[in-house]
Amino acid sequence: MSTLIRSVEVLVSSPSRNFVTLRITTEDGVVGLGDATLNGRELSVASYLEDHVAPLLIGRDARRIEDTWQFLYRSAYWRRGPVTMSAIAAVDMALWDIVARLAGMPLYQLLGGASRTGILCYAHASGSDIEALGDAIRQRQDEGFRAIRIQTAIPGMGSVYGVQKGAARGQKYAYEPAKRAGLSVEEGWDTRKYLSFLPGVFEAVRNEFGPDPMLLHDAHHRLTPIQAARLGKDLEPYDLFWLEDVTPVDNPEALRLVRQHTTTPLAIGEVLNTVWDYRTLIQEQLIDYVRASVTHTGGITHLKRIFEFAGMYQIKSGSHGPTDISPVGMAAALHLDLAIHNFGMQEYMEHQPVAGEVFRTSYTFEDGLLHPGEAPGLGVEYDDEAAARFAYEPAYLPMARLADGTVHDW
Numbered sequence: 001m002s003t004l005i006r007s008v009e010v011l012v013s014s015p016s017r018n019f020v021t022l023r024i025t026t027e028d029g030v031v032g033l034g035d036a037t038l039n040g041r042e043l044s045v046a047s048y049l050e051d052h053v054a055p056l057l058i059g060r061d062a063r064r065i066e067d068t069w070q071f072l073y074r075s076a077y078w079r080r081g082p083v084t085m086s087a088i089a090a091v092d093m094a095l096w097d098i099v100a101r102l103a104g105m106p107l108y109q110l111l112g113g114a115s116r117t118g119i120l121c122y123a124h125a126s127g128s129d130i131e132a133l134g135d136a137i138r139q140r141q142d143e144g145f146r147a148i149r150i151q152t153a154i155p156g157m158g159s160v161y162g163v164q165k166g167a168a169r170g171q172k173y174a175y176e177p178a179k180r181a182g183l184s185v186e187e188g189w190d191t192r193k194y195l196s197f198l199p200g201v202f203e204a205v206r207n208e209f210g211p212d213p214m215l216l217h218d219a220h221h222r223l224t225p226i227q228a229a230r231l232g233k234d235l236e237p238y239d240l241f242w243l244e245d246v247t248p249v250d251n252p253e254a255l256r257l258v259r260q261h262t263t264t265p266l267a268i269g270e271v272l273n274t275v276w277d278y279r280t281l282i283q284e285q286l287i288d289y290v291r292a293s294v295t296h297t298g299g300i301t302h303l304k305r306i307f308e309f310a311g312m313y314q315i316k317s318g319s320h321g322p323t324d325i326s327p328v329g330m331a332a333a334l335h336l337d338l339a340i341h342n343f344g345m346q347e348y349m350e351h352q353p354v355a356g357e358v359f360r361t362s363y364t365f366e367d368g369l370l371h372p373g374e375a376p377g378l379g380v381e382y383d384d385e386a387a388a389r390f391a392y393e394p395a396y397l398p399m400a401r402l403a404d405g406t407v408h409d410w
């Protein structure tokens with residue numbers, strides 16, 4: 001038996017959106033997949049892997065996961081950041097996939113086994129007005145979701161983060177912020193309008209749907225600490241499961257002020273990359289949920305470390321799961337969700353059906369719960385022939401400007 005790495009391939013495909021996939025094959029032909037997708041900056045990670053990492057991996061033992069992680073992190077000298085940590089994540093996922101396939105087990109068994117029977121997840125719902133939002137929530141409940149993130153258009157503002165534009169009533173929710181174009185789409189933003197409108201939306205939703213549904217909301221990094229404090233306080237009567245990304249996380253100490261004013265649970269972290277980025281947030285208990293993705297946080301090895309660190313402070317996981325995490329990254333998150341003790345919630349923004357032609361997955365959604373399935377490894381197969389039909393197309397996330405033209409956080 002040879003577990004030495006024979007080949008390392010970077011696969012870029014675009015079934016409905018751009019995905020960067022790493023495929024590592026051992027001399028015995030065991031294949032592992034990793035997700036290296038960095039939305040809007042995809043090719044930088046592809047180059048990091050292809051030009052700088054792949055040559056270093058040939059001939060290494062695929063079973064040496066921790067050693068390879070430390071080698072890639074420390075030997076580059078230039079540490080951290082989304083490009084580096086997404087590249088390391090892809091290698092880490094692929095090696096875990098290989099080792100679990102060698103063991104003939106689904107990955108979660110190697111991570112300590114199942115700590116629960118299924119993975120609670122939330123869907124997105126949005127509406128151009130409260131009536132349309134109500135329709136979207138009902139649709140999600142009919143699909144079985146117990147937790148729903150709600151976003152709405154704000155009167156007097158154009159396109160807003162998280163709101164599906166131009167959707168016909170009853171149409172299935174399929175919001176995709178990254179537009180296929182050579183430039184970012186510009187959206188407007190007005191914090192005063194947002195802060196005065198949003199509490200009434202939650203009031204209307206609670207009045208219509210009662211206290212049972214778990215509700216979430218994403219402020220998408222747009223508020224100052226005192227604005228975030230006000231929003232958290234104003235939303236307290238509506239019992240949010242979490243309020244996400246209230247302030248830009250470049251300054252984690254900002255959350256101290258928010259915490260002093262509100263008991264609304266806070267979730268943050270999707271743009272962070274390492275356990276060191278989380279040090280203040282976790283040690284000072286400034287958040288309730290770690291909103292990290294396996295793909296952008298150094299892979300299974302490193303995200304498990306972050307979740308365990310968070311667990312010491314009664315902080316739970318809240319894995320990031322938008323459609324710019326590929327089905328490979330999603331599968332990796334689900335194995336981790338099932339195995340860790342301090343699981344909180346998984347975001348589940350289903351991929352377009354066409355993505356399923358390239359990525360054959362074994363995870364399931366039933367009665368509001370996800371499960372990674374029992375296939376060996378991550379449980380995802382990559383179809384090269386299907387992938388060849390979907391060439392890379394540049395796509396950028398939108399950007400936001402205030403009424404006077406000033407660039408704002410998107």
Ligand SMILES: [Mg+2]
Nearest residue numbers: 218244245270
């Ligand atoms: Mg977010």
